[in-house]
Amino acid sequence: MGRLSEFEIGQSGRVVAVEGHDPVGRRLLEMGLTQGCPVTLVGTAPLGDPLELEVRGYRLSVRRSEAARVEVESA
Amino acid sequence: MSISTRKDTLRIAMVGNPNTGKSTLFNALSGMRQRVGNYPGVTVETKTGSLTLNGCTVQLVDLPGTYSLAPQSPDEMVAIDVLLGCRGCEPADMVIVIVDASNLERNLYLVSQVLELRRPTLLALNMTDIARSRGLVLDVELLEKQLQIPVVPIQANRRLGLDRLKSRIESLCENGGVAVVGDPLAGTGSVFPEPFQDELAGLAELLADRPLPRYLVERLLLDCGGYLEHELLADRSPDVHAQLAAARRRLAEAGHAVPGVEAQARYAWVDRVLEGVVTRPDRRMQTWSDRIDAVLTHKLGGTLIFLVLMMVVFQSVFRWAEPLMGWTEAAMALVGDLAGAALAAGALRSLIVDGVVAGVGSVLVFLPQIFILFLFIALLEDCGYMARAAYLMDKLMVRAGLSGKSFIPLLSSFACAIPGIMATRVIENRRDRLTTILVAPLMSCSARLPVYTLLIAAFVPQTDYLGGIVTLPGLTLLAMYLLGILVAVAVALLLKRTLLKGETPPFVMELPSYKWPSLRVVLYRMFERGWAFVRRAGTLIFAVAIVVWAAAYYPHDTSRVDPLITQRLEQLDKQLAAATDAQKTEVEKWEQERDDLQNEQAGELLRHSFLGMAGQAIEPVVKPLGWDWRIGCAAIASFPAREVVVSTLGVIYNLGTDTDEESPALKNQLQAATWPHSGQPVFTLPVALSIMVFFALCAQCAATLVVIRRETGSWRWPLFTFVYMTLLAYIGALMTYQAGSWLMGA
Numbered sequence: 001m002g003r004l005s006e007f008e009i010g011q012s013g014r015v016v017a018v019e020g021h022d023p024v025g026r027r028l029l030e031m032g033l034t035q036g037c038p039v040t041l042v043g044t045a046p047l048g049d050p051l052e053l054e055v056r057g058y059r060l061s062v063r064r065s066e067a068a069r070v071e072v073e074s075a
Numbered sequence: 076m077s078i079s080t081r082k083d084t085l086r087i088a089m090v091g092n093p094n095t096g097k098s099t100l101f102n103a104l105s106g107m108r109q110r111v112g113n114y115p116g117v118t119v120e121t122k123t124g125s126l127t128l129n130g131c132t133v134q135l136v137d138l139p140g141t142y143s144l145a146p147q148s149p150d151e152m153v154a155i156d157v158l159l160g161c162r163g164c165e166p167a168d169m170v171i172v173i174v175d176a177s178n179l180e181r182n183l184y185l186v187s188q189v190l191e192l193r194r195p196t197l198l199a200l201n202m203t204d205i206a207r208s209r210g211l212v213l214d215v216e217l218l219e220k221q222l223q224i225p226v227v228p229i230q231a232n233r234r235l236g237l238d239r240l241k242s243r244i245e246s247l248c249e250n251g252g253v254a255v256v257g258d259p260l261a262g263t264g265s266v267f268p269e270p271f272q273d274e275l276a277g278l279a280e281l282l283a284d285r286p287l288p289r290y291l292v293e294r295l296l297l298d299c300g301g302y303l304e305h306e307l308l309a310d311r312s313p314d315v316h317a318q319l320a321a322a323r324r325r326l327a328e329a330g331h332a333v334p335g336v337e338a339q340a341r342y343a344w345v346d347r348v349l350e351g352v353v354t355r356p357d358r359r360m361q362t363w364s365d366r367i368d369a370v371l372t373h374k375l376g377g378t379l380i381f382l383v384l385m386m387v388v389f390q391s392v393f394r395w396a397e398p399l400m401g402w403t404e405a406a407m408a409l410v411g412d413l414a415g416a417a418l419a420a421g422a423l424r425s426l427i428v429d430g431v432v433a434g435v436g437s438v439l440v441f442l443p444q445i446f447i448l449f450l451f452i453a454l455l456e457d458c459g460y461m462a463r464a465a466y467l468m469d470k471l472m473v474r475a476g477l478s479g480k481s482f483i484p485l486l487s488s489f490a491c492a493i494p495g496i497m498a499t500r501v502i503e504n505r506r507d508r509l510t511t512i513l514v515a516p517l518m519s520c521s522a523r524l525p526v527y528t529l530l531i532a533a534f535v536p537q538t539d540y541l542g543g544i545v546t547l548p549g550l551t552l553l554a555m556y557l558l559g560i561l562v563a564v565a566v567a568l569l570l571k572r573t574l575l576k577g578e579t580p581p582f583v584m585e586l587p588s589y590k591w592p593s594l595r596v597v598l599y600r601m602f603e604r605g606w607a608f609v610r611r612a613g614t615l616i617f618a619v620a621i622v623v624w625a626a627a628y629y630p631h632d633t634s635r636v637d638p639l640i641t642q643r644l645e646q647l648d649k650q651l652a653a654a655t656d657a658q659k660t661e662v663e664k665w666e667q668e669r670d671d672l673q674n675e676q677a678g679e680l681l682r683h684s685f686l687g688m689a690g691q692a693i694e695p696v697v698k699p700l701g702w703d704w705r706i707g708c709a710a711i712a713s714f715p716a717r718e719v720v721v722s723t724l725g726v727i728y729n730l731g732t733d734t735d736e737e738s739p740a741l742k743n744q745l746q747a748a749t750w751p752h753s754g755q756p757v758f759t760l761p762v763a764l765s766i767m768v769f770f771a772l773c774a775q776c777a778a779t780l781v782v783i784r785r786e787t788g789s790w791r792w793p794l795f796t797f798v799y800m801t802l803l804a805y806i807g808a809l810m811t812y813q814a815g816s817w818l819m820g821a
Contacts, residue, residue: 021299021334023147024581029338030143031583032181037342043369046378047470050479050582052368056180057355059368059586061466063473066583 004062004070005051007041013072014038024066032056033070084132086165087244088157090189091173092182093140094459094587096201098122099596100173100231101137104241111607119150121157129245136167142181144188145294147302150505158192159288169247170196176206176213176228177588179353183345184338187266190222192290195247198226199240204233205588208363210356218352232593266344270329271296271336274322281318282311296322297333364459364588371463381467384460385486388451392444392490393521399443407436425628426621434620437716438613441491441778444521446605448487448494453600455483457592461501462584469582475564476571478502478582481511485563488518489556492779493612496786497604504580510570512786513796516779517563519556519771525718526770527555529736533745534763551764555771562772562803612781619715619777626686627712627723635683636676644672674726681726686712700769700805701762701812703750710769715777717770761815765808773804 001016015037018028032055033039040054051067053060091097102109105124122137138154146152160166172189174182189196198218206213219226225243229236265272279292287295287307294303296319308315323333371377411432418424455461461483469479480502488495495515502508519527531548538547633641647669654662681687690708697707705727713720721736728744735741748757774780780793787793 018335022578024579024583026145026334027142027581027583029335030145030184031585032184032338032342034338034342043372045372045467045470046374049470050466052372052466052586056178058178058181059588061462061582061584061586063469063582066581 001071001073003068004039004041004053004072005064005067007067007072009041009043011074012038012040013074016071016073019069019071025069028062028066028070031060038075039070039072084134085168086134086136087169087171088136088138088154088167089171089173090138090144090154090158090185091140092142092175092185092585094462094585095140095173095175095182096231097140097173098137099593100171100199100201100229101135102596102599103231103234103237105135119153121153128241131245133244141185143185144192144290145298147298148505149302152302152306155291158189158194159290161288167194169244170194171199171244172196173199173201173231176200176203177209177211178585179213179349180342180345181585183348184341186222187341187344188290190224191266191293192288196224197240197243197247198222198224199231200226200228201231203228203236204230205590212354214352214354218348221348221350221352232596267293267336267340268331271326271331271340274326278319278322281315295319296326297337299323299333362588364590367589368463368586371460372466377467381464389486389489392447392451395447396443396490396521400440403440403443404436407432407439422628422631426624429628430621430624433624434617434715437620437719438609438616438778441493441522442605442609444491445494445608446601448490449497449601449604450597452483452487452494452498453597453604454592456501456600457590457596459587459589462586465501465584466586476568477511478504478507478580481507484511485515485518488515488520491520491522492516492518492776493608493782494604496779496782497608499786506571506575506577507580509787509792510567510575512783513570513792513799514563514567516774516776516796516800517559517566517772519559520776522717522776523555523770525721525736527552527767529721529741529745530763530767532736533742534758534760551767555767558768558771558807562807566799566803608778608782611785612778615781616715616778623686623712623715623719626689627681627684627726629685630683631680632683633680636679640672640676640679644669644676647672677726678728681708699812700765700808701759701816702766703748703757705748705757706762706766710773710775713775715775717773717775720770720775759816759819761812761819764815765812768811769804769808771804772800772807774800 002013004013004015007013015033015035017035018025018033037055042052042054042059044051048064050061050063053062053067089097089101101122101124105126108126109122109124111120111122119139121139124135124137126133126135136157138157139150141151141154144154144158146155155161156164158167158170170189170192172186174186186198200213200215200218203213213228215226215228225247227236227240227243229240231237267275275289275293275296278296279286279289282292291303291307295307298304304319308319326333326336371380411428414432415424415428418427452461455464464483465479467479468482472479472481481499484495484498484502486495487498492515495518496512499508499511499515502511531551535548535551540546647665651662651665651669654665687704687708689711690704693707693711694702694704697704697710702710705724708727709720709723712723721741724745725738725741728741728748745758746756749755750757774797780797783793783796784790
């Protein structure tokens with residue numbers, strides 16, 4: 001178990017939980033990062049932040065600080 | 076169940092995620108029959124179009140793109156108001172949800188919310204070509220069966236499938252009403268687990284004295300402590316609040332804690348619906364979009380391509396716009412000359428030539444730049460790069476208190492703040508958007524260049540460094556640009572800590588797949604936005620230009636002009652009228668003398684006009700900046716647009732209006748100008764720098780202020796912008812002059 005923000009590029013896993021009920025937490029859920037959903041870290045922006053994820057068949061950009069809210073288990 | 080109401084006009088609302096081609100479909104359906112609707116108190120706008128189907132008039136409402144119908148602000152409430160009919164508007168008769176066929180899973184999240192509104196709904200399955208290119212096979216019939224609503228595959232950008240879409244709309248609005256056939260959610264069952272439905276029923280009963288639509292009750296239960304609770308429960312009894320909290324507690328105990336239960340339940344429903352509908356290739360296909368993305372977001376390559384791309388955009392705006400702007404100016408000058416020749420001298424001629432033509436010109440001259448910028452913005456948006464640009468620049472912009480989405484609007488503002496401010500619509504967070512709008516005018520736009528060029532050429536010594544690679548004039552110009560950027564960063568940080576304080580908005584956004592931009596879509600957006608500027612800002616800029624003209628013309632007291640000048644002019648006119656061919660050299664001399672005297676007369680009249688009086692009245696205020704009343708006067712006259720300062724200085728220094736920043740005569744005049752009593756030169760290096768700093772930071776652009784008014788929906792923000800920028804400009808100019816004089820004196 002770890003945080004999505006700690007993933008290496010190319011690493012995949014499944015979402016365990018998203019922390020927080022504020023707009024950031026809600027948006028992460030709305031965009032599909034629900035429990036059990038597979039997620040892959042595709043890459044990062046040149047300055048190391050934000051991250052590019054592959055989730056539910058599309059590309060999603062999140063900041064590292066936001067990805068730290070997502071608890072994941074490595075596949 | 077079948078409802079059928081007879082109506083003259085049907086209202087159809089269009090909803091969808093961002094980047095699904097919703098606006099493209101809207102444009103394809105309604106063509107040119109569109110107008111923009113503004114709702115009081117909100118900054119989003121909804122477009123309304125109309126079309127005729129089967130003899131029935133259909134009003135189409137394009138709602139802002141959204142990932143979810145969970146309103147957190149008045150802006151987001153607009154969609155709910157239109158769909159459910161609150162605050163005096165009737166509910167939409169039908170809803171068209173546009174979804175991206177290549178991304179059904181996430182798109183159906185919004186669909187599940189729309190279906191709960193219990194309005195007749197039609198699903199437009201867009202971008203079927205992209206889905207195919209990814210190897211996805213969709214069973215449309217099965218999807219239709221699962222959702223129990225009509226599903227129509229389309230390709231909006233190529234206008235494919237629109238006839239089928241229209242005929243499905245027609246068949247739904249038989250008899251002039253809309254029929255609801257069955258319960259859309261009956262096939263797959265309710266989205267939410269049973270305990271949640273029970274709580275929902277309980278809450279609805281509690282609110283039964285003034286019932287709310289079912290969907291809003293559901294949102295009340297889901298959106299803890301949010302905007303809706305505040306909005307909908309403000310005047311209800313405290314008991315309701317307690318019951319609501321208790322209901323949420325019970326749900327949490329049952330393992331369905333809000334708000335997490337919503338996403339969990341909806342995506343579970345989506346999985347049920349899509350069972351067997353989407354067949355994916357065994358191995359995920361590496362699409363060309365993926366390959367492009369790997370290059371364009373690459374650490375080194377991606378950054379390099381980004382920088383080159385931005386440079387190309389920027390260069391082309393200047394390179395392409397320059398000749399067009401030159402032609403526009405030449406054409407306006409020609410129109411002015413023709414009008415001048417056709418009319419007798421007097422107030423009317425001056426109004427037409429210096430007021431109307433110049434006023435129209437001041438709107439038109441920026442159009443080439445504005446259109447070219449809108450063209451690039453539309454191109455970047457349509458091919459999917461816009462989101463990547465935000466992604467690439469986010470970390471940098473976060474340091475300035477903004478997000479990556481502010482980058483393109485601010486970059487555009489270096490050419491012209493107007494398209495920059497209009498491009499901030501991609502920023503959905505209100506505070507981020509406002510901050511970007513408020514600092515955009517600090518970017519040194521192209522209208523400041525004439526001011527910089529004139530003053531640098533006249534007063535900054537041509538000193539070379541590093542063998543001529545770096546020059547002092549070049550460094551001065553660079554310093555002006557940097558000044559704008561640094562002040563903008565400081566102002567943005569300050570605003571985000573004070574007036575526009577709040578939680579950092581999420582940067583959780585989709586990076587849409589790349590696609591070939593559609594020429595039709597790109598051109599349409601360019602003209603739509605450019606035209607919006609002309610129509611809404613044009614009239615006001617024009618009005619301001621007329622007011623400034625009047626201030627510079629009246630009271631037009633000719634008795635103030637030295638009688639000798641008037642006499643000599645009359646004499647010259649007579650001599651010229653009586654001149655014969657043999658007197659060619661004399662005629663030239665007389666004409667020259669007449670022009671000079673006329674310029675002197677115009678200068679004298681301007682000095683005694685209301686504008687001149689105002690300039691003299693504010694001299695004590697501008698004197699600490701090292702300015703005389705003439706510069707103050709030119710600064711006031713340049714309120715409609717900064718570059719006007721150059722031609723106003725031309726008139727004040729008796730050179731007529733046809734001076735520009737490269738005119739040697741104006742340069743010489745400025746260098747020769749002296750203070751009346753001491754005989755000291757007015758323009759020294761510190762004064763020139765103080766004027767440049769003032770123009771770098773001031774808000775002397777009526778068009779920008781009008782556009783801010785339009786984008787923010789109130790006069791408060793343009794007023795704020797004007798006050799804060801003028802204050803900064805004054806302080807900046809004061810510090811520059813005082814420090815400069817001290818250094819030069821020391």
